[in-house]
Amino acid sequence: xxxxxxxxxxxxxxxxxxxxxxxxxxxxxxxxxxxxxxxxxxxxxxxxxxxxxxxxxxxxxxxxxxxxxxxxxxxxxxxxxxxxxxxxxxxxxxxxxxxxxxxxxxxxxxxxxxxxxxxxxxxxxxxxxxxxxxxxxxxxxxxxxxxxxxxxxxxxxxxxxxxxxxxxxxxxxxxxxxxxxxxxxxxxxxxxxxxxxxxxxxxxxxxxxxxxxxxxxxxxxxxxxxxxxxxxxxxxxxxxxxxxxxxxxxxxxxxxxxxxxxxxxxxxxxxxxxxxxxxxxxxxxxxxxxxxxxxxxxxxxxxxxxxxxxxxxxxxxxxxxxxxxxxxxxxxxxxxxxxxxxxxxxxxxxxxxxxxxxxxxxxxxxxxxxxxxxxxxxxxxxxxxxxxxxxxxxxxxxxxxxxxxxxxxxxxxxxxxxxxxxxxxxxxxxxxxxxxxxxxxxxxxxxxxxxxxxxxxxxxxxxxxxxxxxxxxxxxxxxxxxxxxxxxxxxxxxxx
Amino acid sequence: xxxxxxxxxxxxxxxxxxxxxxxxxxxxxxxxxxxxxxxxxxxxxxxxxxxxxxxxxxxxxxxxxxxxxxxxxxxxxxxxxxxxxxxxxxxxxxxxxxxxxxxxxxxxxxxxxxxxxxxxxxxxxxxxxxxxxxxxxxxxxxxxxxxxxxxxxxxxxxxxxxxxxxxxxxxxxxxxxxxxxxxxxxxxxxxxxxxxxxxxxxxxxxxxxxxxxxxxx
Numbered sequence: 001x002x003x004x005x006x007x008x009x010x011x012x013x014x015x016x017x018x019x020x021x022x023x024x025x026x027x028x029x030x031x032x033x034x035x036x037x038x039x040x041x042x043x044x045x046x047x048x049x050x051x052x053x054x055x056x057x058x059x060x061x062x063x064x065x066x067x068x069x070x071x072x073x074x075x076x077x078x079x080x081x082x083x084x085x086x087x088x089x090x091x092x093x094x095x096x097x098x099x100x101x102x103x104x105x106x107x108x109x110x111x112x113x114x115x116x117x118x119x120x121x122x123x124x125x126x127x128x129x130x131x132x133x134x135x136x137x138x139x140x141x142x143x144x145x146x147x148x149x150x151x152x153x154x155x156x157x158x159x160x161x162x163x164x165x166x167x168x169x170x171x172x173x174x175x176x177x178x179x180x181x182x183x184x185x186x187x188x189x190x191x192x193x194x195x196x197x198x199x200x201x202x203x204x205x206x207x208x209x210x211x212x213x214x215x216x217x218x219x220x221x222x223x224x225x226x227x228x229x230x231x232x233x234x235x236x237x238x239x240x241x242x243x244x245x246x247x248x249x250x251x252x253x254x255x256x257x258x259x260x261x262x263x264x265x266x267x268x269x270x271x272x273x274x275x276x277x278x279x280x281x282x283x284x285x286x287x288x289x290x291x292x293x294x295x296x297x298x299x300x301x302x303x304x305x306x307x308x309x310x311x312x313x314x315x316x317x318x319x320x321x322x323x324x325x326x327x328x329x330x331x332x333x334x335x336x337x338x339x340x341x342x343x344x345x346x347x348x349x350x351x352x353x354x355x356x357x358x359x360x361x362x363x364x365x366x367x368x369x370x371x372x373x374x375x376x377x378x379x380x381x382x383x384x385x386x387x388x389x390x391x392x393x394x395x396x397x398x399x400x401x402x403x404x405x406x407x408x409x410x411x412x413x414x415x416x417x418x419x420x421x422x423x424x425x426x427x428x429x430x431x432x433x434x435x436x437x438x439x440x441x442x443x444x445x446x447x448x449x450x451x452x453x454x455x456x457x458x459x460x461x462x463x464x465x466x467x468x469x470x471x472x473x474x475x476x477x478x479x480x481x482x483x484x485x486x487x488x489x490x491x492x493x494x495x496x
Numbered sequence: 497x498x499x500x501x502x503x504x505x506x507x508x509x510x511x512x513x514x515x516x517x518x519x520x521x522x523x524x525x526x527x528x529x530x531x532x533x534x535x536x537x538x539x540x541x542x543x544x545x546x547x548x549x550x551x552x553x554x555x556x557x558x559x560x561x562x563x564x565x566x567x568x569x570x571x572x573x574x575x576x577x578x579x580x581x582x583x584x585x586x587x588x589x590x591x592x593x594x595x596x597x598x599x600x601x602x603x604x605x606x607x608x609x610x611x612x613x614x615x616x617x618x619x620x621x622x623x624x625x626x627x628x629x630x631x632x633x634x635x636x637x638x639x640x641x642x643x644x645x646x647x648x649x650x651x652x653x654x655x656x657x658x659x660x661x662x663x664x665x666x667x668x669x670x671x672x673x674x675x676x677x678x679x680x681x682x683x684x685x686x687x688x689x690x691x692x693x694x695x696x697x698x699x700x701x702x703x704x705x706x707x708x709x710x711x712x713x
């Protein structure tokens with residue numbers, strides 16, 4: 001789940017925006033000037049709210065004021081984009097996620113614990129709004145904008161289109177995200193997906209620990225005790241000892257079966273041995289459905305990606321068989337540039353809903369670690385089709401996005417291709433032919449202008465030079481490609 | 497008996513255990529190797545009467561042993577090989593059975609715990625028979641759950657079918673299910689009729705026909 005820092009634009013602005021888009025340049029300028037009144041009003045309210053907040057401590061005034069300014073700024077961004085083509089991205093930081101209760105059911109904000117989530121939520125939102133530089137840049141823009149509009153008035157009236165362009169540039173200056181806030185946005189997104197990944201990993205570890213503790217460990221203790229008892233009985237009652245030992249053997253077989261099930265849940269052996277394509281085929285064979293598997297990948301993706309896709313497909317096929325009453329299904333895995341695309345369809349009853357099924361939620365969580373998204377199309381009555389995309393998880397060179405030749409090498413190659421003919425043919429081979437057939441014409445052939453003893457050496461040098469230039473032109477890109485192939489060799493050998 | 501056997505297993509304890517077990521049952525171990533390349537070389541050059549091969553071997557610790565077994569059988573058709581693994585997959589079973597020449601086994605490593613049955617399986621493979629793990633057969637039947645002729649089998653016939661798919665002879669089946677051999681023969685005939693398979697007197701060919709039927713999807 002990704003929290004985007006967007007604030008709902010008030011419907012009034014959106015509505016007038018829709019009408020204004022159809023107006024011509026002059027009318028737009030008029031609308032722009034009309035907005036000065038609104039801006040002045042909002043600015044006065046803002047000044048009042050900020051002053052009251054920081055003097056009398058009326059902190060509840062600030063959030064609605066910031067919302068109001070943001071709505072106005074967002075509307076301006078949208079309008080500038082529609083009118084002038086200057087696209088201004090929304091600069092706001094991601095809204096903080098709702099607080100989660102601690103183990104004791106209390107909610108923490110910094111060093112204080114609260115019984116209800118209201119105060120921590122309010123505090124987190126207050127901090128989110130006031131520490132965002134975009135909030136204060138918005139306010140600065142709001143104060144200066146009417147003045148700028150007035151300064152641009154002559155230009156706006158004389159050349160509306162040009163004037164709007166200049167005005168757009170001014171708005172972009174203050175309303176677009178700063179480089180720092182873009183980075184902060186990316187950082188907080190990464191932070192969130194990391195914590196989701198870490199959470200699900202920790203949950204997985206806990207499950208494995210529990211299984212090993214309650215299952216395998218307990219069984220091994222039982223086996224050890226049985227063997228100990230058998231040892232004691234060995235002399236006194238060999239027959240009873242023998243019975244105990246065969247019991248211990250049965251218990252060890254059961255332990256193996258259980259361990260095998262556990263291992264399959266951690267990392268399926270076929271996946272480790274054969275990779276995604278065969279693992280999904282093996283999965284398809286083990287279900288009662290008739291499953292068609294189509295995998296079109298040039299190499300094996302990274303192991304974590306393979307595992308995420310495998311478990312997603314496994315869950316979807318199980319769902320289709322269990323809830324959807326499907327008879328057949330198809331799995332399609334392919335690369336789309338550097339992105340991995342997985343489609344699973346079945347002919348079941350449909351009606352699958354990520355909001356209801358914990359299985360689908362689990363898949364979403366697993367995919368979230370790779371910024372992956374899932375689209376479920378499952379009308380009641382079927383068929384169900386689930387598409388998952390994991391963006392940019394495949395190495396670039398798969399997609400044919402190859403590291404380019406450095407510029408100087410490219411220039412050398414171009415020069416060699418375009419000039420090599422000159423020494424090889426006219427200066428080399430043609431001059432040699434003229435010499436052999438003893439033609440008097442010297443033309444522009446260097447070899448024929450030098451003294452007699454040097455003529456053949458010059459021809460030889462020219463031919464060699466020409467051939468060497470062609471060889472260079474071929475060799476540089478070839479070596480580059482070979483280096484690139486070596487770089488991806490581990491993938492080609494299936495070792496990664 | 498004096499069957500020449502090759503063992504491929506990378507864990508020393510297990511390799512040693514297998515060597516002792518098979519020697520104690522009258523096999524002579526011609527080689528005990530621990531990696532994929534050694535295995536392929538041994539299989540092709542020594543042509544042992546039967547080989548016991550672990551799927552996961554060095555250097556890659558993937559399905560090295562399985563690949564070596566398949567390659568060796570491509571070069572020496574019908575070379576008897578018993579594949580052992582920590583897990584069984586229909587996919588691998590299919591690949592091993594694909595050439596239809598028999599003399600193949602695919603068992604969970606756990607089966608080593610029951611020495612008698614394990615040695616029995618090794619012998620069966622050495623003699624050109626088949627030894628499929630009950631778990632493989634269970635998975636095969638589970639994925640054929642919507643197959644109507646199979647659903648029409650009586651519970652007894654199903655038991656016989658399972659035992660037959662594991663590669664057991666009529667005599668072995670009669671022993672396991674406490675039936676007379678003639679009763680087993682009757683069940684077998686009925687199964688073949690219901691599944692619409694051509695009846696056959698030869699045990700091995702019959703097993704392969706059943707496995708091919710179950711793998712038909």
